[in-house]
Amino acid sequence: MGSRTLRRRILRTECPGSQVSIFSGWNGWRNFRKLPWEWRNIVFFSESGQDWHQFSGLIGELNENLRRKVTYVTSDSTDPGLSRQHENYRSIYIPEGWFLTIFFQVNQSDLFVLTMMDLNNLQLKRSLHPVHYLYLFHSMGSTHMVDHENSFDHYDSLFCTGPHQVAEIRRREELKKLPAKHIYDYGHPRLEEVIEQGRANRPSRQSGERVTVLVAPTWGDDSIFNTCGKELIGILLQAGYRVIMRPHYQSNRLSPAVIAAVRDSFLGHGCFEYIDRMDETGSILRSNILVCDWSAMAMEYSMGLEKPVLFIDVPRRIRNPNWQELGMEPVEASIREEVGEVLAPTALEQAPEAIERLLANAGRFRERMRELRETCVFRLGHSIPDGAAEIARLADERLEARQEREMNGEVSD
Numbered sequence: 001m002g003s004r005t006l007r008r009r010i011l012r013t014e015c016p017g018s019q020v021s022i023f024s025g026w027n028g029w030r031n032f033r034k035l036p037w038e039w040r041n042i043v044f045f046s047e048s049g050q051d052w053h054q055f056s057g058l059i060g061e062l063n064e065n066l067r068r069k070v071t072y073v074t075s076d077s078t079d080p081g082l083s084r085q086h087e088n089y090r091s092i093y094i095p096e097g098w099f100l101t102i103f104f105q106v107n108q109s110d111l112f113v114l115t116m117m118d119l120n121n122l123q124l125k126r127s128l129h130p131v132h133y134l135y136l137f138h139s140m141g142s143t144h145m146v147d148h149e150n151s152f153d154h155y156d157s158l159f160c161t162g163p164h165q166v167a168e169i170r171r172r173e174e175l176k177k178l179p180a181k182h183i184y185d186y187g188h189p190r191l192e193e194v195i196e197q198g199r200a201n202r203p204s205r206q207s208g209e210r211v212t213v214l215v216a217p218t219w220g221d222d223s224i225f226n227t228c229g230k231e232l233i234g235i236l237l238q239a240g241y242r243v244i245m246r247p248h249y250q251s252n253r254l255s256p257a258v259i260a261a262v263r264d265s266f267l268g269h270g271c272f273e274y275i276d277r278m279d280e281t282g283s284i285l286r287s288n289i290l291v292c293d294w295s296a297m298a299m300e301y302s303m304g305l306e307k308p309v310l311f312i313d314v315p316r317r318i319r320n321p322n323w324q325e326l327g328m329e330p331v332e333a334s335i336r337e338e339v340g341e342v343l344a345p346t347a348l349e350q351a352p353e354a355i356e357r358l359l360a361n362a363g364r365f366r367e368r369m370r371e372l373r374e375t376c377v378f379r380l381g382h383s384i385p386d387g388a389a390e391i392a393r394l395a396d397e398r399l400e401a402r403q404e405r406e407m408n409g410e411v412s413d
Contacts, residue, residue, distance in 0.1 A: 025099030028073070028092050032103065035071060037402075039090060040109040042395045044072045049079040050249060051115050054138045056081070057189050058113075061388035063088040068392055071109075075100055100124070107131055110398035113391065117147060120154035130405070132156045132398045134391070140188055140377070141296030142330035143168045145316065145323040146218075153178060157394060159186035159387060162376045164331045171326045184390050187383030191373070194284070194304030195380075201285040202305075210271065211355065212242040214287035218295035219250035222315040226255060228345050229262040232291070232312065237271055239352035244283045246275040248295070289355055290340075293317075294332050302339035303373040306366040308358035309340035310351065331376075338372060 032040075042062065044055050055072070062068040063086045072081045072091040082091045094100045107127040115138045120126045126133065135155040143152060143165055152158060152169060158181055160166050166183055173180055213236050217224035224232060225247055236243045245266075247259050266272040275283045290301045290309045294317045298309045316333075323330070336342050341354050358365075379386055 021095045021097055024093060024095050025097050028094035029099045029103050031092050032071070032073065032094070035090070039069055039071050041111065041399055042068060042070050042391065043109040043112050044070060045112060045114040045116065046072065046074040046076065046079055046081060047116050049074070049076045051138070052080045053190065054115055054136060057384040058388050058391065059089065061384055062391065065385070066388060066392050068395070073103070110402060111391065111395040117151045121148065121150060126154055130401070132394065134159065134394065137161050137165060137186070139296040140191065140299040141332050144172065144320055144326050144328070145318055145330040146294065146332070147319060149320040149322055155181060157182040157184065159184050160378070161186065161188040162378055164376070168326060168328055171328065175325060184387070185378040186387050187379035188377055189383050191300050191304050191377055192381060192383060194300050197281060197285055198305040210240060210242050211289065211359065212244065212287045213289055213291055213355065214244045214246060214283055215291045216246040216295065216297060217248065217293040218317055219248040219254065220317050222317065223251065224291070224293050224312050224314060225251060225262050226258050227314055228312065228348060230265050232348050232351065233262065233266055233272070235348055235351055237266065237269060241352070241355070242271045242273070244273045244275060244287060246283055252276060289358060291351070296332060298339060299331070299335060303369050303376065306369040308365055310354055310358060311336050311340060311342045313342050313344050339369070
């Protein structure tokens with residue numbers, strides 16, 4: 001089928017009100033297809049502007065120090081990556097819809113880097129062409145409970161944050177007889193950023209100063225805001241704490257009415273603050289303690305800022321009903337007692353007492369977190385330059401493989 005015929009068929013199936021999205025998708029797809037191969041050797045894909053902070057350091061290192069060309073494709077029109085300017089960088093916008101689906105199916109590139117889970121399981125498939133897919137873990141959490149059972153099965157390379165993820169992936173490959181993936185001990189640049197920010201902005205509480213509590217749980221029907229958020233925040237405010245409410249962006253997308261109801265109950269209270277941006281760091285730095293549930297953010301907060309966490313023990317967020325097959329406790333569960341305390345939802349009135357207990361010995365807690373992160377996270381302090389070098393190495397490897405296919409008479413456009 002010719003590209004013009006395909007375009008006409010797609011335009012007829014789309015709704016009339018989505019014409020802007022249709023033409024944006026068509027133009028983005030067409031612009032990518034026109035790129036010479038030197039711009040398709042390393043391609044990053046972003047579902048959301050939220051991903052930019054995971055990519056920006058690597059892209060900067062590749063563009064500047066390694067002098068490598070990078071093409072950045074995003075389906076978010078507000079993605080900060082669209083405004084980056086550099087001679088070795090190009091960005092392309094392809095919104096969600098037909099053309100993004102087609103882009104994935106017929107994409108011709110050497111190395112494709114993404115943080116999108118479930119490649120090939122949903123509407124976005126692996127390409128019909130030989131593309132090497134590299135998944136970049138954006139969370140320090142485990143791989144086998146919160147995520148789908150097969151969320152990572154269809155990638156060729158995985159950049160893991162710590163040894164727990166490596167062990168979980170290898171165990172699944174062993175149990176399910178899957179081909180061994182290329183696993184790189186990458187680390188977690190976000191944690192490194194948090195460590196530096198914490199060192200530069202560690203608040204010193206004055207005698208009598210209010211404690212600031214950040215309530216930032218994960219998302220889902222059983223998360224704090226969906227189950228006991230209003231009661232919890234009310235108890236914390238009544239105890240005299242400052243409270244910052246920061247929902248996960250998925251909560252605002254999937255259950256906006258729930259979030260609005262909790263938020264509106266306390267608007268106007270002098271000690272209540274609402275934050276709706278996950279990439280905002282001021283609230284993290286200003287807070288003295290985090291209250292959450294099963295969010296992997298607890299690991300960044302505790303090991304990065306060296307501050308304690310109070311966990312509300314709502315039901316586990318499970319998307320893999322077979323998670324126990326691996327015989328491994330997810331790190332989200334195993335680490336709780338090391339970085340804080342666990343409180344039952346039926347005992348919320350005990351939250352102030354638990355908070356005071358956790359804040360009582362801040363110096364010793366900081367020492368424990370420094371020891372813990374050295375064993376839980378790869379390459380602390382140099383994940384970005386090392387990771388970028390590994391991306392460049394893989395891209396060179398894929399370039400050589402493509403050139404060999406061309407020498408053997410296989411066709412590339």
